[in-house]
Amino acid sequence: MKLNVLDVTLRDGSHSVRHSFTVEQVRAAAKGLNASGVPYFEVSHGDGLGGSSLQYGLSKTDELKLIEAAVSECTTSQVSVLLLPGIGTKEDLQSAASLGVKMARIATHVTEADIGAQHIELARSLGLKTVGFLMMSHMAPVEKIVEQAKLFESYGAEIVYVTDSAGAMLPKDVTERISALRQALQCEIGFHAHNNLSMALANTIAAIKAGATYVDGSMRALGAGAGNTQTEVMAAVLERLGYETGIDLYNLIDTANDVIAPLMQQPQEITGSSLILGYAGVYSSFLLHAQNAAEQFGIDERDILMKVGEMKAVGGQEDLIYEVAQNLASKREVVP
Structure with a gap:
């Protein structure tokens, strides 16, 4: 069975390095990924095209320059970008396409696929491999995910992703969601994991067994939170399991060790x-x-995260974090 591995080090990993990637770092990583035979890899701000801002974090280098550098190193690999409607614009997507990007992943909250319709249609018209990316998929029941995935497919998505943005899923959760999509959709299915509960690789394997043919990883697991499924580990395990990825494992390990590890x-x-x-x-x-x-407020970050979790905050609501922290600090100050 042929699997498509998509490496997100140069996008999701941007969170962990506070969006400080340089042209030289991206060029070196892209060269290594291309030599390793990784079919796709993603380049942009951690929050996608247009994400460089005070709210999400300012990029050290203009993302279009990073994308241009990555594309210049590709002879077999193809560069992908992520776009969150409301953060990135159609103009951002057109600019990325003009630089040679070959895939666009349009990301919405798991219940808001409808806001990605025009971006998916634009990506298809630009000749890009087009993906619908359902973020925070642990927050919706299976039936809702199927409904939203069908919307993405109807807009023209060629692949629909179940995205465990919080790293909150267990393998049974993944199996239920991917299996349901496999039964309901004609397009291909992908899975993106985070490792916050140490389940990323197990969840990725569960997704593959349930019918996913696109799976994400990041070298050295570099990504938001505890990171993603570690690409080089995933490649080794998938080879042991008998799956075909076309990846040169030694080259990939060398890139992870020599290029990514020093910049972490x-x-x-x-x-x-x-x-x-x-x-x-x-x-x-x-x-x-x-x-x-x-x-800033002198409180335990875990208390902030637990409260934000209770509020069911989603991507784009980063301002709530500081509001919660301020409220928690105020309550602590008045306790006798």
């Missing part, structure tokens, strides 16, 4: 706070914001 600001591991992300079902990219707010 800290080891990618499951800390107490990233564990709480998965436990409370909180968007993985909230972690650094919660850490900043905890330092």
Whole structure:
């Protein structure tokens, strides 16, 4: 069975390095991914095209320059971009396409596929491989996910992703969702994991067994929260399981070790706070914001994350983190 591995180090990993990728770093990573035979890899701000902002974090380097550098190194691999409607615009997508991007993943909250219709239609008209990306998929019942996935397919998505943005799912959750989509859709299905409960690889394998043919990973697991399924580990395990990926494992390991490891600001591991992300079902990219707010207001970041989880906050509501932190600090100050 042929699987398509999509590496998100240069997009999801942007969260972990505070959006500080340089042209040289992206070029080196892209060269390694291309030499390793990884079919697709994603480049953009962590929150997708247009994400560089005070709310989401400012990029050190214009993402279009990073995309251009990545494309220039590709002879077999293809570059993907992520776009969240309301953050990225149709003009951003057109600019990326003009630089040679070959795939666009249109990401919405799991119950809001309808806001991605025009972006999916535009991506198809630009000749891009077009993906519907259902974020925070743990928050909706299977029936709702099927409904939203069908919307994406009707707009022209060639692949629909179940996305465990909080790293909150267990293998049975993944199996239920992917199996239901496989029965309901004609298009291909993908899965994107986070490792906040140490389930990323197990969940990815569950997704494949249930019918997913596109799976995401990041080198050294570099990504938001506790990171993603580790691409080089996933490639090795899939080979052992008999799946065809076309990836040169040695080259991929070398790229992870020689290019990605030196630029990491800290080891990618499951800390107490990233564990709480998965436990409370909180968007993985909230972690650094919660850490900043905890330092600013002198409170435990885990308390912030638990409260945000209770509020069922989703991507785009990062401002709530600071409001929650301020409220928690005020309550603590008045306790006798």
